[in-house]
Amino acid sequence: MPKVLVICYGNPLRGDDGVGWIVAEKLKQMPLPDFVTVQTHIQLAPELTADLSEADLVIFVDARDAEPVGVVSCKPINPSPSTPSSFSHHLTPELLLSHTQCLFGRAPKAFLISVNGSEFGYQDAVSPAVREAVGKVIEQVLKLLEEFASQSA
Amino acid sequence: MAQRIVIEPVTRIEGHAKITIQLDEDGNVANTWFHVTQLRGFEKLCEGRPFSEMPSLMARICGICPVSHLLASGKACDQLLAVRIPEPASKLRRLLNLAQIVQSHALSFFHLSAPDLLLGMDADPQKRNIFGLIETNPQIAKDGIRLRKIGQTIIELLAGKRIHPAWVVPGGVSEPLTVEKRDQILSMLPEAKEIALRTLQWFKRSLEDFRDEIRTFANFPSLFLGLVTPEGKWECYHGRVRVVDENGHIVADQLDPTEYHEYIGEATEPWTYLKFPYYKPMGYPDGMYRVGPLARLNIIDGFDTPLAEQEWVEFRELERGAILSSFYYHYARLIEILHAVEKMEELLNDPDILSKHVRAIAGLNNLEGIGVAEAPRGILIHHYKVNEDGLMEWANLIIATGHNNLAMSKGILQVAKHFIKGKQLNEGMLNRVEAVIRAFDPCLSCSTHAVGHMPLHIQLIGPDGTLLDELRRD
Numbered sequence: 308m309p310k311v312l313v314i315c316y317g318n319p320l321r322g323d324d325g326v327g328w329i330v331a332e333k334l335k336q337m338p339l340p341d342f343v344t345v346q347t348h349i350q351l352a353p354e355l356t357a358d359l360s361e362a363d364l365v366i367f368v369d370a371r372d373a374e375p376v377g378v379v380s381c382k383p384i385n386p387s388p389s390t391p392s393s394f395s396h397h398l399t400p401e402l403l404l405s406h407t408q409c410l411f412g413r414a415p416k417a418f419l420i421s422v423n424g425s426e427f428g429y430q431d432a433v434s435p436a437v438r439e440a441v442g443k444v445i446e447q448v449l450k451l452l453e454e455f456a457s458q459s460a
Numbered sequence: 461m462a463q464r465i466v467i468e469p470v471t472r473i474e475g476h477a478k479i480t481i482q483l484d485e486d487g488n489v490a491n492t493w494f495h496v497t498q499l500r501g502f503e504k505l506c507e508g509r510p511f512s513e514m515p516s517l518m519a520r521i522c523g524i525c526p527v528s529h530l531l532a533s534g535k536a537c538d539q540l541l542a543v544r545i546p547e548p549a550s551k552l553r554r555l556l557n558l559a560q561i562v563q564s565h566a567l568s569f570f571h572l573s574a575p576d577l578l579l580g581m582d583a584d585p586q587k588r589n590i591f592g593l594i595e596t597n598p599q600i601a602k603d604g605i606r607l608r609k610i611g612q613t614i615i616e617l618l619a620g621k622r623i624h625p626a627w628v629v630p631g632g633v634s635e636p637l638t639v640e641k642r643d644q645i646l647s648m649l650p651e652a653k654e655i656a657l658r659t660l661q662w663f664k665r666s667l668e669d670f671r672d673e674i675r676t677f678a679n680f681p682s683l684f685l686g687l688v689t690p691e692g693k694w695e696c697y698h699g700r701v702r703v704v705d706e707n708g709h710i711v712a713d714q715l716d717p718t719e720y721h722e723y724i725g726e727a728t729e730p731w732t733y734l735k736f737p738y739y740k741p742m743g744y745p746d747g748m749y750r751v752g753p754l755a756r757l758n759i760i761d762g763f764d765t766p767l768a769e770q771e772w773v774e775f776r777e778l779e780r781g782a783i784l785s786s787f788y789y790h791y792a793r794l795i796e797i798l799h800a801v802e803k804m805e806e807l808l809n810d811p812d813i814l815s816k817h818v819r820a821i822a823g824l825n826n827l828e829g830i831g832v833a834e835a836p837r838g839i840l841i842h843h844y845k846v847n848e849d850g851l852m853e854w855a856n857l858i859i860a861t862g863h864n865n866l867a868m869s870k871g872i873l874q875v876a877k878h879f880i881k882g883k884q885l886n887e888g889m890l891n892r893v894e895a896v897i898r899a900f901d902p903c904l905s906c907s908t909h910a911v912g913h914m915p916l917h918i919q920l921i922g923p924d925g926t927l928l929d930e931l932r933r934d
Contacts, residue, residue, distance in 0.1 A: 353571070353590055353601075354609045406594050410602045
């Protein structure tokens with residue numbers, strides 16, 4: 308059976324950075340196909356390579372500090388061995404894919420859905436514009452899942 | 461002309477610290493200070509909260525070892541209820557602690573220290589990290605990632621989530637273990653055991669390459685302190701305190717951990733937020749002791765699982781008395797991972813582990829409670845006092861990293877004296893100073909409840925304030 312991972316990541320105590328957690332919560336309440344797993348993480352960590360190596364498609368959902376606030380973008384991403392941080396737990400999706408490729412000999416097809424945000428201070432709620440964007444993110448995730456299902460059929 | 465070197469912050473440890481190194485007029489190291497510069501003070505902020513909130517609240521101290529705080533806090537709350545928790549609950553809590561030891565030790569060994577061990581202390585710091593390891597030693601990196609994931613997945617299966625779970629409650633645990641989850645955990649353990657054995661074999665073969673580090677990494681006499689079973693075997697959840705000296709002789713045994721204040725004192729120094737616990741009968745600072753994996757393997761009479769026991773016998777043959785070099789913390793961690801996996805198998809094959817009777821219900825019966833357990837980094841003590849309404853009035857937490865503070869400070873001086881020469885700094889020198897701290901795997905977020913760190917900035921400053929040399933990592 309094919310496997311799809313939706314990885315929603317960010318810090319829910321840092322305002323708009325927590326949008327992924329809201330998306331994940333809504334997705335978990337929906338009747339998604341059995342092959343879809345939704346995960347939430349505060350940040351991407353090397354351990355995720357093991358999960359990625361077993362997936363056919365990975366959809367990352369994150370916030371980014373950009374204007375105009377609330378705009379949702381979606382792009383395919385590829386493994387990229389960019390310069391790593393000196394620290395052990397800060398990773399980009401592209402670098403995570405690269406490590407998956409390096410360690411397990413394969414990396415899944417992947418997309419990054421980003422939501423533009425502006426409030427990243429200490430607060431446990433996202434800004435109104437980002438909250439409004441949640442529906443668009445869900446739509447985008449469902450569209451990718453549909454495309455994947457039709458390609459796998 | 462005396463000079464001063466400052467390493468700030470120390471990297472690849474959990475939390476924020478800096479090191480000051482004082483040079484004498486000839487450029488030799490005269491003294492060192494290990495400063496812990498941040499404070500969150502959980503003891504203070506929990507005042508006024510209901511004691512039932514304490515396990516979940518205390519787990520927030522740390523994202524690496526929340527389970528340890530959860531357990532020590534749960535045990536302190538059990539005392540407030542004055543209950544003896546059901547045996548299955550005790551076994552489930554023990555299981556959780558073993559999984560925690562696996563994931564935390566895997567993080568320390570593979571992610572934080574293996575880059576030094578495999579890529580070399582003098583390697584480019586941009587490459588000397590888990591990512592560099594993935595490129596150069598993918599099998600070791602993969603093993604580390606798998607092992608940590610296995611530990612975290614077990615925690616998640618048992619406690620609902622891998623970080624900050626709320627499954628441990630006063631009186632036991634909130635949910636029993638299901639057959640499905642037990643079988644799922646059991647299915648992961650053979651791989652974990654294979655990784656632990658493979659890594660141990662590799663590490664033992666590599667020891668010859670680290671003769672200098674073994675000789676100089678906090679290699680001095682000290683006491684060692686931790687929990688043992690009544691039979692003197694390795695223990696991580698209950699047990700009583702044993703203290704052993706540098707010759708491996710037992711100084712004190714079967715001490716009641718809840719009477720810790722009788723034999724552990726806490727000194728303070730003006731240049732750090734981290735206290736200096738010491739063994740009271742020997743005074744401060746002579747009562748310096750070490751805790752954690754190395755100490756645990758020094759104090760015990762053995763393991764009660766076959767593979768770990770076999771490795772422990774070989775480990776103890778390294779020296780006649782106690783194993784003194786803190787470099788061997790890494791070795792001890794690997795043996796503990798192996799034992800944790802064996803012990804989890806044993807516990808999961810016990811039918812009692814599936815019992816539905818996992819929580820004792822009671823109201824407040826004591827106004828004071830003390831919980832003690834072995835965290836991955838060493839013995840952890842939570843001590844609470846509450847009022848008649850069950851609201852917290854006072855808390856004292858003594859954390860593994862605090863216990864090791866005196867030894868870490870002395871270790872830094874030893875390694876700095878050996879590796880730092882002259883007025884020019886280089887990464888290799890400074891990394892060894894940091895690496896001795898990493899050997900202890902300190903968690904400063906726990907010990908001072910401080911938040912993290914980022915770049916590294918080192919300055920060599922002359923007595924007149926002139927900047928003589930500088931290194932920066934962004």
